[in-house]
Each structure stands twice: as C-alpha cells, then as structure tokens.
Amino acid sequence: AQKITQTQPGMFVQEKEAVTLDCTYDTSDPSYGLFWYKQPSSGEMIFLIYQGSYDQQNATEGRYSLNFQKARKSANLVISASQLGDSAMYFCAMREIYNFNKFYFGSGTKLNVKP
Amino acid sequence: DVKVTQSSRYLVKRTGEKVFLECVQDMDHENMFWYRQDPGLGLRLIYFSYDVKMKEKGDIPEGYSVSREKKERFSLILESASTNQTSMYLCASSLSSGQHNEKLFFGSGTQLSVL
Numbered sequence: 304a305q306k307i308t309q310t311q312p313g314m315f316v317q318e319k320e321a322v323t324l325d326c327t328y329d330t331s332d333p334s335y336g337l338f339w340y341k342q343p344s345s346g347e348m349i350f351l352i353y354q355g356s357y358d359q360q361n362a363t364e365g366r367y368s369l370n371f372q373k374a375r376k377s378a379n380l381v382i383s384a385s386q387l388g389d390s391a392m393y394f395c396a397m398r399e400i401y402n403f404n405k406f407y408f409g410s411g412t413k414l415n416v417k418p
Numbered sequence: 419d420v421k422v423t424q425s426s427r428y429l430v431k432r433t434g435e436k437v438f439l440e441c442v443q444d445m446d447h448e449n450m451f452w453y454r455q456d457p458g459l460g461l462r463l464i465y466f467s468y469d470v471k472m473k474e475k476g477d478i479p480e481g482y483s484v485s486r487e488k489k490e491r492f493s494l495i496l497e498s499a500s501t502n503q504t505s506m507y508l509c510a511s512s513l514s515s516g517q518h519n520e521k522l523f524f525g526s527g528t529q530l531s532v533l
Contacts, residue, residue, distance in 0.1 A: 312458070336518035346427070348508065348524035356517050394460060398518060404449055404468060405476075406522060408461040 305329065307395050309409035316385045317417050323370070324380040325414045326395035334400040337378040341367065342392040342411075351393075354378060385416045421445070424509050424525035431473075431532050437496040439528050441509030448514035450492035451522065452476075452484060455506040467492055468514060499532045506530075 308327045316322040328337065338349040346413040354362045354369045355384055370379040395409040425440035443450065449468050453461040453476075465484040471483050481503060485493045492511075498504055506529050510522040520532030 309460075312452035334518065338521060338526075340522075346506065346508075346529075348510070349524070350521045350523075352462075353519050353521065383463075385427075394521075400518070404466055404474075404514075405463065406451075408453075410458055410460040 305409075306407035307397055307409035309395055309412050311412045312410070313413040313415070313417050315388075315417055316382075318387060319384055320382060321383045322385055322414065324382070324393050324395075324414065325378065326378045326409060328376050328395075328407075330376075330390060330397065330399055332399040337369070337371070338396040338398070339367070339378075339380045340394045340396065340399050341389075342394065343388075344391070349392070352380070362401070373390045382414075387416050387418060390414060390416045393398050422509055422511055422523050422525040424507075424528050426528050427526060428432045429497050429528055429530045431496075431530065433495035433500060433532060435496075435499050435532075436530075437499045437530065437532075439494040439496075439509075439530070441492045441494070442490050442526055443492075443511040443523070444490065445511060445523065446489065448489075448525070450486065451510040451511045451512075452482075452492065452494045453508040453510065453525070454478065455508055461508065464494065500531075501532050504530060519528055 335356045337354045341349045368381045392411045430455045452464040459469040465500045467473045467486040509525040
C-alpha cells in the first residue's frame with residue numbers, strides 16, 4: 304500500500320486566492336512526522352512545514368498551514384493568498400519512528416497560479 | 419546558509435558508461451541520501467548512509483552503488499548506465515538527532531540522460 308497519497312496531479316488557483324493540496328498517509332506507527340516540500344522549476348526541494356503526530360495544534364509557517372486530521376490520516380497543505388512564485392511541484396512526505404531514516408514521499412501536485 | 423551541492427545540473431551519458439554523481443554537504447550532517455525522481459512516482463530512495471563508510475539500500479538500489487569516504491561527500495555510482503536510469507537524481511542530508519522534526523536538506527538535483 305502507498306504510504307503517502309497525493310491525489311491531485313495538477314491544480315490551478317487564481318492569484319491571491321487560497322488553495323488546499325491534499326495528502327493522505329498510511330502508518331501504524333504511534334509516532335511520526337509529516338513534511339511538505341516545494342520544488343520550483345529550478346529543481347531544488349524547499350522545506351515548507353512540519354507537523355508531528357502528537358502536536359495538538361496545526362502547524363503554520365507564514366502563508367502555509369497544515370490541516371492535520373489524525374483520525375482521517377490526512378495532512379493537507381493550505382496556501383493562503385497565492386502568489387505567482389507559488390507555482391511549483393509540492394510533495395508531502397512522512398517519517399516513521401520505527402524506520403527513522405526513511406522518508407516516504409507522495410507523487411506530488413503541480414500547482415499553477417494564474418495572474 | 420546550509421548547503422548541499424551536486425556537482426552537475428545536467429549530464430548526458432551513453433549506455434554502458436560508468437557514471438559518478440557527486441554530492442557534498444557543509445552542515446556536518448551524519449545522514450546522506452540519494453533519491454531518484456520520476457514523473458508520477460515522486461521520490462524513491464536509492465541508498466542512504468548514516469556514517470562514513472556505512473550505507474544501507476533503499477527501495478530501488480539495483481544498478482547503483484554508493485561511496486562515502488568522507489563525512490561531507492556521498493557519491494552515487496551507476497556501474498553501467500542504462501536508458502531506464504534516465505531520471506532526476508536528488509541528494510539530501512540530515513542530522514541524526516533522533517528528533518522527528520529533523521528535515522532533509524536537498525541539493526538542486528542532477529538531470530541525467532542516458533542515450
């Protein structure tokens with residue numbers, strides 16, 4: 304079974320609007336971490352936000368927030384007030400406590416921000 | 419600023435050639451990783467190293483080997499390149515603190531084409 308599932312291969316959003324990128328995960332570990340990365344056309348993966356499985360509150364970093372629903376095993380990324388520079392690939396990733404050095408990545412979502 | 423440097427951004431090789439992809443990090447990280455990125459498949463782990471001269475296979479090690487003679491440098495070797503190894507290769511590093519929120523730092527990637 305897939306550890307990380309991103310069901311939206313591509314998405315469009317109007318500049319200045321909010322957008323949600325979906326991510327669901329599969330784990331039986333009691334403790335894990337969830338990450339979102341951005342990959343612009345330049346190729347480098349840029350860390351955006353982290354959520355720990357025991358964190359009580361949803362993580363936020365500037366315009367990025369993580370809508371963490373543990374019971375549903377979802378960790379959606381919300382980008383508020385989209386900018387043209389947000390156009391990129393976005394990857395969701397998970398790290399489990401029992402396989403600590405391994406990060407599982409989803410297949411990614413290509414976001415296009417329209418002016 | 420932290421840095422993971424991959425020696426080449428683009429590389430074109432012929433089938434059967436021995437190919438070396440080099441990665442250097444300046445953050446004194448214990449862990450280093452090689453991923454392969456293909457459209458629709460996300461990132462897949464080829465090998466990782468948790469210390470000098472130590473390595474472990476990832477999900478797709480076949481056709482690849484690695485070398486880590488110094489802490490800061492991790493090399494990926496394609497012993498006899500084949501066309502199905504045409505891909506984007508990403509190097510990453512991380513601390514080994516045992517904390518869940520330790521993230522991966524990535525290089526800019528090497529787009530390898532095998533003709």
